[in-house]
Amino acid sequence: MSDYDKISFEDLGGVHETMSGTVVAARYIRAGASEETKAWSTALGTAVGAGAGQLLGGGSGRVASTVGFGVVGALAGRGIAEGFGTHAQELTVKVGNGRKYTVTQPIYKQFGAIPVGTRGTLHVGNGRSRFVPN
Secondary structure, three states: OOHHHOOOHHHOOOOOEEEEEEEEEEEEEEEEOOHHHHHHHHHHHHHHHHHHHHHHOOHHHHHHHHHHHHHHHHHHHHHHHHHOEEEEEEEEEEEOOOOEEEEEEEOOOOOOOOOOOOEEEEEEEOOEEEEEEO
16 A cells, blocks of 8 residues: 555545646645654653763763753754655646646655646545646
8 A cells, every 4th residue: 555545534534526637836845844743852852862961971970961961862853853754746736617726745656746737636625635647
């Protein structure tokens, strides 16, 4: 089963309107981790780093070790969160009635990047949309 074929529980039983259309504009985007995820990753990194600093530091250097490792852990946690993400596209699709719709979606492995001029089906509904090439 490919990533394209997977749906979330919220989409079960959903209704989508489908329209034939052509991609008239396409641009690459990167969908990354949310600010909330980055904050949690930074906090977790800080805790793990500070804990390691507590264990490794001794005597009068324990406080400096705890703070130093905490800072390094925070930077590592934030960096890891910023590394998560997926390559995506923002597609503008013109449908039969002349209306244009813009949809953002991941670049699915089985389709690759979708170029301007591609004909396919636009699925719109449930607060989510996607374009599937013919």
